[in-house]
Amino acid sequence: MPGKNLLYRRKILRQLYFENILSCSDISERIDRSIPVTTKMLAELIGAGAVLETGYAPSTGGRRPQTYAIKPDIIYVVAVAMDQFVSRIAIMDMHNRFVTPVVKFDLPLADAYDALDLVSQKINELVGASGIEKTVIAGVGIGMPGFVDIQKGLNYSFFETRQQSIVEFMEGRVGIPVFIDNDSSLIALAELRFGAAKKKRNAMVINIGWGIGLGLILNAGLFRGNNGFAGEFSHMPLFSNGKICSCGKSGCLETEASLAVVSEKAQAGLNNGKISVLERIPENYEQASDTIINAAAKGDKFSIELLSESGYNIGRAAAILIHVLNPEVIILSGRGASAGKLWQAPIQQAINEHCIPRLAEKTSIEISSLGHQAELIGAAALVMENYEKV
Structure with a gap:
């Protein structure tokens, strides 16, 4: 554990990393130190080349406060x-x-x-x-x-x-x-700190990938559950399809909605004569999902149908959680977010069909701007x- 002075300097750098630009009073409040003490530590960090003065905050009627930012290449x-x-x-x-x-x-x-x-x-x-x-x-x-x-x-x-x-x-x-x-x-942490969940108190962040992951943001912080395993969205048992999931159970959301399943359904459809700009689906799952999403973005009907079916099933599962958690926003993130608005309509349709309207009416569906880099x-x-x- 670092010494007390180093600890508070690191607290300042941490706050500036997450907030980008802050005034001395903002920092003082966040690290729970007085303004004179915070001013002294900021001066030390500026002298060490770790923090930069960035000008003055917009006027709110009084003296404009000096603002600060972390030097990007210091850490x-x-x-x-x-x-x-x-x-x-x-x-x-x-x-x-x-x-x-x-x-x-x-x-x-x-x-x-x-x-x-x-x-x-x-x-x-x-x-x-x-x-x-x-x-x-x-x-x-x-x-x-x-x-x-x-x-x-x-x-x-x-x-x-x-x-x-x-x-x-x-x-x-x-x-x-x-x-x-x-x-x-x-x-979910990326979305909370830098993305669509920033300044949101209650959000569901759905990670669309080879499974369907979930990060829960409750009361403006990550919710992990009793022993840290909350958010196993992929393994909600929604279907009587007899398909064995990677968890060993059958009928999980993952068995009908993951990008891996979308890729498998795409190849099966082509084998059965589906008309599509797709000629074949690469065996590599990463290439397969990119191929389908790119085709859907260009208007390929078969690819759009595949993503819509997956999105509807994700929406069914999301509807259950809306009844339990009543979130402000559902954020679609991760690898699959590159399909963008193609997800929104089928997910919203499922929520409309399976949610009590008053519970869902204030829940928006947003596409992550962080996408696959999240x-x-x-x-x-x-x-x-x-x-x-x-």
């Missing part, structure tokens, strides 16, 4: 976004800009015994090639699918670490503090959420 974070098939790694600055290319590599988690070895190797290679010293890297944030226990640093769905936590395993190999979380929780941004935000603890 870096390594962001890792994993899904069931593909992992991505990048180094980001304090303005969430990529300072390295995003390194993407195939990594099927179900079959990869040495997945963490490969990820740590890729991190070390990227950091080494960047020329950035590890001393200015605040940490590594890793988003991953599965049941992730953030307190113990474990993933109960994937990864064997030989009696070590994932955090201990990774820190021993990269020499930088490591933080892990569920991928959908990090997507998990990387959330992984970076995870590091900075914990920055004062490093």
